[in-house]
Amino acid sequence: MITITAIRKNHTLMFDDFLVRAALAGVGVAVATGPLGAFVVWRRMAYFGDATSHAAILGVALALALSLPIGLGTMFVALAMALTVSALAAKGWAVDTTLGVLAHSALAFGLVAISFVPGARLDMSGLLFGDILAVSTRDIAFVWAGAATIAALLFWRWQALLTATLSEDLAQASGLDPNRERLVLTIALAITVAVALKIIGALLISAMLIIPAATARSLSRSPEAMALLAVLIGAGSVLGGLHLSLSFDTPAGPSIIALAAVAFTASVGASRFKRH
Amino acid sequence: MSLISAQDITVRFGRTDILTGVTLAVERGEIVTVVGPNGSGKSTLLRALLGIQPVAHGHVTRDPALRIGYVPQRLHIDRTMPITARRFLSLPKRCTDAQAGEVLTRCGVAEVETRQLSDLSGGQLQRVLLARALLNRPEILVLDEPTQGLDQQGEAAFYQLIADVRRDSGAAVLLVSHDLHVVMAASDRVICLNGHVCCEGAPDVVRDAPEYRALFGFGTQGALALYRHDHDHNHGPGAAHEHGPGCGHSHDHDYGDQKEPHSHVR
Numbered sequence: 073m074i075t076i077t078a079i080r081k082n083h084t085l086m087f088d089d090f091l092v093r094a095a096l097a098g099v100g101v102a103v104a105t106g107p108l109g110a111f112v113v114w115r116r117m118a119y120f121g122d123a124t125s126h127a128a129i130l131g132v133a134l135a136l137a138l139s140l141p142i143g144l145g146t147m148f149v150a151l152a153m154a155l156t157v158s159a160l161a162a163k164g165w166a167v168d169t170t171l172g173v174l175a176h177s178a179l180a181f182g183l184v185a186i187s188f189v190p191g192a193r194l195d196m197s198g199l200l201f202g203d204i205l206a207v208s209t210r211d212i213a214f215v216w217a218g219a220a221t222i223a224a225l226l227f228w229r230w231q232a233l234l235t236a237t238l239s240e241d242l243a244q245a246s247g248l249d250p251n252r253e254r255l256v257l258t259i260a261l262a263i264t265v266a267v268a269l270k271i272i273g274a275l276l277i278s279a280m281l282i283i284p285a286a287t288a289r290s291l292s293r294s295p296e297a298m299a300l301l302a303v304l305i306g307a308g309s310v311l312g313g314l315h316l317s318l319s320f321d322t323p324a325g326p327s328i329i330a331l332a333a334v335a336f337t338a339s340v341g342a343s344r345f346k347r348h
Numbered sequence: 349m350s351l352i353s354a355q356d357i358t359v360r361f362g363r364t365d366i367l368t369g370v371t372l373a374v375e376r377g378e379i380v381t382v383v384g385p386n387g388s389g390k391s392t393l394l395r396a397l398l399g400i401q402p403v404a405h406g407h408v409t410r411d412p413a414l415r416i417g418y419v420p421q422r423l424h425i426d427r428t429m430p431i432t433a434r435r436f437l438s439l440p441k442r443c444t445d446a447q448a449g450e451v452l453t454r455c456g457v458a459e460v461e462t463r464q465l466s467d468l469s470g471g472q473l474q475r476v477l478l479a480r481a482l483l484n485r486p487e488i489l490v491l492d493e494p495t496q497g498l499d500q501q502g503e504a505a506f507y508q509l510i511a512d513v514r515r516d517s518g519a520a521v522l523l524v525s526h527d528l529h530v531v532m533a534a535s536d537r538v539i540c541l542n543g544h545v546c547c548e549g550a551p552d553v554v555r556d557a558p559e560y561r562a563l564f565g566f567g568t569q570g571a572l573a574l575y576r577h578d579h580d581h582n583h584g585p586g587a588a589h590e591h592g593p594g595c596g597h598s599h600d601h602d603y604g605d606q607k608e609p610h611s612h613v614r
Binding site: 234 | 395398399400412416418420423425426428429430431432435436438439440441442464490
């Protein structure tokens with residue numbers, strides 16, 4: 073919050089407004105990606121996040137072509153991709169290779185499809201890296217609605233999700249259905265992608281999922297602590313990244329991720345130091 | 349009614365039948381041991397009974413409300429999740445600190461309560477898994493080679509603990525094991541499995557069954573000899589070989605009465 077106050081002193085009211093909006097939207101994204109990112113790390117679903125978020129670009133093309141709301145198009149295609157990946161993984165396909173193929177082809181097809189939509193070419197970098205400095209009040213409402221849905225979903229299924237993540241066999245023997253829990257995470261991932269696409273872009277959503285959670289890992293002793301810490305680290309990266317972007321005129325999305333990556337390196341160093 | 353039963357089940361992996369026409373039921377309060385060579389489908393049978401492994405043919409009947417305490421053959425704990433043994437015991441149903449402390453003490457691992465699961469040794473993890481299985485008053489314990497990673501003494505204590513749990517709570521026990529000479533005697537019933545049920549019955553009946561002998565061949569002669577040696581001679585401590593004073597190694601006689609073939613008729 074110090075950064076925002078500092079910025080307030082130095083800039084005009086207009087500046088202030090868009091920065092506050094950017095901060096609110098970015099923190100909303102961090103609330104969604106923190107706990108979900110923890111599951112992505114625990115379940116080794118990093119590529120899964122890639123495939124789903126890259127597919128979202130195809131969703132944008134679809135929405136533009138059919139004049140549907142962008143959020144709806146991205147949510148639909150992201151969900152379809154996430155379910156496909158989930159089904160292929162359950163069938164025992166080589167997950168790593170399959171996901172690599174799907175993730176990159178979704179990106180390529182999405183970008184090709186976008187180029188057919190008139191007037192959309194200009195937005196390419198916004199799609200890939202987000203446009204956090206241009207969010208509207210409506211975008212903020214969309215992000216927070218999505219974040220609240222994900223938080224509620226994960227909170228409701230928390231015990232079952234943790235059990236199924238540790239061992240599907242133990243979950244099953246306890247009367248839980250691991251497939252249902254996997255579906256919960258798949259849906260949460262699709263919602264996250266849909267709400268985060270405009271803010272941080274298709275290429276950086278995975279980074280927001282993985283890096284804050286991985287940073288929190290070495291500093292936590294319980295799954296709950298890791299999930300909450302991931303939110304804090306994500307939110308801190310958003311605020312700090314915006315500040316960096318303003319100070320050095322760097323692109324906002326990449327600045328946020330760069331800061332998160334620095335935090336990750338520091339956390340690894342800190343835990344090494346603690347151990348010795 | 350049986351706690352869990354399988355009616356003529358077949359389990360297929362791809363085109364290979366792992367289990368064919370297996371029929372089996374576990375009744376309230378009994379200890380059933382499944383023995384068989386590697387690849388005979390022992391773990392698969394347990395997984396099918398628990399509903400983890402789908403069956404290609406036949407039925408598995410299990411009360412959905414049945415309280416099951418399951419100890420899998422091995423649990424890979426990924427280092428990416430920070431979780432203490434205490435927190436693990438509260439999954440999926442939360443237990444109180446008192447319950448957690450009691451059950452860990454009973455399993456001989458009270459000291460690991462606040463340790464990270466991924467830092468435990470194989471034997472400690474196995475005991476924590478058993479502790480978790482004992483929570484929530486299970487009606488049946490399903491144990492898949494549960495003594496892996498335990499030393500001889502730990503193994504003896506483990507079987508003693510399971511026998512105590514059965515005696516105190518009346519829980520049934522379904523056990524997969526390759527420790528033939530130790531396990532068979534503690535069981536009410538032994539099922540000899542090799543893709544199908546080869547033979548089944550009281551431990552001494554199975555021991556003498558030709559199918560059992562055919563299946564285990566020479567490899568079991570040693571185990572059987574040991575088994576007979578233990579019971580037919582009934583010697584006192586130190587009779588067979590010399591022990592120095594204070595010799596601390598685990599000895600079969602420590603739990604000898606449990607190993608008597610008919611000790612279950614208590």
